Amino acid sequence: MAEFRVCPDSGFYFHKSAESLMKVNAVVGIVALLVAGLLALGVVLTRWQEVHWLPADTFYMVLTAHGINALIFWIIFFEMAVLHFASSTLLRCRIATPKWAWAGFFLMLIGAVMNNVAVFSGASSVMMTSYVPMQAEPHFYLGIILFAVGALIQVFVFFGTLVVAQQEKTYDGSVPLVTFGAITAAIIAVFTIASGAIILIPTFLWSIGYVSHIDAEMYRVIWWGLGHSSQQINVAAHISIWYLVAGVLFGARPMSEKVSRFAFLLYIFFLQLASAHHILVDPGISTEWKIFNTSYAMYLAVLASMIHGLTIPGAIEVAQRGKGYTKGLFEWLRKAPWGNPVWSGVAISVVTFGFIGGITGVVMGTEQINLIIHNTIYVPAHFHATVVTGTTLTFMAITYLLIPVLFRRQLFLPWVAKMQPYVFGGGMTILILFMLGAGTMGVSRRHWDMDFAGAAMAFEYPAIAYTLMAVGAIGGVLGVVGGGMFLAVAVGSLLFGKKLEPSAGILESFAGKPLAASVYNIDKPEVLAMAPKLKEEHHKGFEAPGTFILAMLLLVTFVVYYFINWKYLASVWPLG
Amino acid sequence: MTSFMPPADRNWWKVPVGRQELIWIAIALVWCIIMFLMMPLWHVYGKQNLSTEAYQTTPAKFGAKVEEMIGKYKVGEEAGLPIVAPPVGSDVYMLGRLWQWYPILKLKKNKEYRLHLSSMDWQHGWSLQPDNINLQIVPGYDMVLKITPDKSGEYSVICNEYCGIGHHTMVGKIYVEE
Incomplete structure (x- = not known):
């Protein structure tokens, strides 16, 4: 059939x-x-x-x-x-x-x-x-x-x-690299969901009275096996999508299958240890446990992300140079399709995830530096850079690709789609940067009133903290507008987008019904062939010099920001 | 093209890696090792390291110790809370509960104290402002850390772990005197 x-x-x-x-x-x-x-x-x-x-x-x-x-x-x-x-x-x-x-x-x-x-x-x-x-x-x-x-x-x-x-x-x-990345995400998902089951099932029983007591510290340690690891599924998933988009839009070929797959393998081995990031200022946790886990053994998952950070733009650069965009270091980047939201979304996602999400995550996950960051609004600032401008923006970008391919509709309001990654990414980046600043001033996360109205004793944040929160909030409103633009395009396309042949009605789009039976006319797809071989055996030189410069820029930013935070830590009360 | 196709070479793991990737991996690995070593090094040379000393306790037991300290060393009251000035080097106690940090502590500058922290009910976040030191306070655990206030003045302790509707009213005080 x-x-x-x-x-x-x-x-x-x-x-x-x-x-x-x-x-x-x-x-x-x-x-x-x-x-x-x-x-x-x-x-x-x-x-x-x-x-x-x-x-x-x-x-x-x-x-x-x-x-x-x-x-x-x-x-x-x-x-x-x-x-x-x-x-x-x-x-x-x-x-x-x-x-x-x-x-x-x-x-x-x-x-x-x-x-x-x-x-x-x-x-x-x-x-x-x-x-x-x-x-x-x-x-x-x-x-x-x-x-x-x-x-x-x-x-x-x-x-x-x-x-x-x-x-x-x-x-x-072998399976394609994108599938390999998805397998990574799925393996991490199993670990994540198992952690969730181990702690939430007893907690559910406690809530209905069958279990008398759940130890609060045990809950924290196991729950974060769910809470943090679930975000590592996202990392593996959205990086897979970055590779996919590099392939679809640029015809990019991974610089090295071995290196990219090895980086995904490092995720499987080490990424989940990061749940320790949340336990660094908890009572009674040993120093060795904290250092080993918070650093993903020895920052081996950070190494993996830094590898992807080079190989994805590097693969795109090589492909673009092959098309003749060889002028200077960055013509390949300037000539990328910046008006295509699939590309601009992924590009903004790569930059914000790497430069902001990645660096802040490592800094605040450093055992001692966490003392000056834990539970401040710096924490949500960090994870909005990873899961909002990182994962969510990538998923939005791939949706623009899926609407014609999967849902068989043309994009509705394409000019809105064209602007959307910039509005959403820009607004959220403002929110993130200013919240990072406010967190450094000690502003608390999950807190209703930074005026502490009704408290028996007064405490006032410096005036600058209010300004940082206000500008951040304006960025947040802009982010919500950008999110609304995405939803207008996505939902609008399914409702009013021009139908492509073979066409899909509204019901097929929303309720997950298949298209007309006659559309499915293939018994067995052609076997997926291996990618064509390159002429030369393998590449030897610096085929992606522009990417290397960008990677070094990331490293310098990382190093400077990392040591600034140690300096800041050294200024607070000695404790031990 | 090929990120979503099987690798061009059946034995892709035998294809040599290019110079650019190798150099970047080497640089990144060195940086990872430096960051890893910074944490143990700070334990040796740095002054801000969290102790791992902690004991299981109960709200009743911990509360009794707090009251004992207040009974011995109370020097005044502010906003209905006792102000306590315990001797230098002694065990000092502060508890978090809905919705206060109790009691107010008066400490001497540049002297070390053994600070005990615990919660009487839900989890709280001990956040010393404006110095910005943040600790997770978990019920059932007596967390002990040696602190050495190195600046005099008035410090606030706010709660930065969500603890219900009055969370934002949970403000405590520590005075540091010359």
Whole structure:
């Protein structure tokens, strides 16, 4: 029975069941992003002290819902679509056990709705971290558990699909690099979800009275195996997408398959140790444990990211130079398609993730430096650089590619799409930089009132802290506008975008129905061939000098900023 | 083109790596090792290292020790909270609860104290301002650290771990005298 179609524009093959699953996972993810984005407005307009919009109880409820919808539901739903794409579509193979994948999807959906119901009822404003012994309603925990089980099922369907592809020999040689990166993400996801189950199932039992006590420190150590590692799924997923976009837009070939895959392997081995970043100023944790874990053994996952930071732009530079953009160091970069939101989104994402997210993450994850940063607003500033301008902007960029290919619609309001990465990336970068500054001044995260109204004793932040928070909030509002532009284009394209042949109606787009049966006219896609060989054996010299200069710029920034923070640490009270 | 195709060479792991990548990996690895060594080095040469001394406790036990210290060394009151001036080098206690840091401490500049911190209820964040030292305060654990205030003046302790609706009213004080 013919179950495959080939996209006439991109040449990608889609298996009927896999295609439907990609659509529903992506669409529900984008709905979660819509919710998270609206809530973000409440957060920034309250933390902007001169506006101070929401009352305290609403603020904490909104902040809890914003965190969970953005960090968990939006990103993981979308990642499920990425996994099905990286397995079924890239390997040209049928998806394994689609019914199980649907079951996983519905469990995730039920879990996400259940958790949101708990939060919006107002009695579960416990933040995303839900630190015990502060207690949420039982269905808060149960929602996350169901969501995690559903995600785990879809991840195993992904693994199953890899097995199917290998058994049915749908590709020649090794899996593509992008699929290799997706496998990395999936392996980290299994670790993450297992950590979540180990701590949240007892916590759920505690919330309904079957367990009398959960140790607060134990909860923190295990919960962060979920909380931080889930963000490492994102890193592996969005870096895979960077490689994909480099290939699709520039025809770029990885500079070295070995180096890029080795870097992904380092992620599998070391990235999850970073959950220790959250435990650095906790009571009674040994110094050796902290140093080993917080540094990913010896910064080996940082090494991996620095490798990707060179090899992705490097691959693009080599491809561009091959097309004749060889003038000077940076003609290849100037001549990149800056008006194409797929490229501009990924480019802004690479820069902000590397220069801001990466560097601040390493600095505040340094055992002693964490003393001057823990729980200040520096922390959310850091992770907005990693998961918002990093992961979210990358997912937005790939959505612009998927709308014609997967959903068979032209982009609606293409001029809005063209500006969107700049507005969103620019606004969020302002938010991030100014929040980093405010955090350095000691401004607290998760805090309703920096005036401390009603406190028995007064404390005042320096006036500059208010200015930093206000400018940051303006950037945040701009970011919400940029997010709105994305949603207008994405949802608008599915509703009103011009249909491409073979065409998809609204129902096919939103409800994950396949296209007309006649579209699927391929029994068995052609076997995915190995990439064509290059003429010369391998490259020897400095083919990407511009990229090397950019990489050195990153390193210098990193070194200077790192030691500035040690200097700052040396100025506070001696303690030991 | 080939990031989403199988590698051109079946034995891709045998293809030599180019000079540019090797140099960058070497530079990056050196930087990683330097950053790794900075942490143990700071334990030897730096002055800001968090102790690992901690004991399991209960709110009742910890609260009793706090009251004992207040009974011995109370020197005044401010905003309804006792001000305590314990002897130099002694064990001093501060507890976090909904929603206060208790009691107010009065310490001497450049003298070392053994500071005990714990929570009576939920988790709290001990955030010393404007110096900006931040610690996680976990119920059930008595966290002990040696502190040496090296500047005189009035310090505030705010809470920077979300602890419910009155979180923002949780402000404590430490006075450091010459």
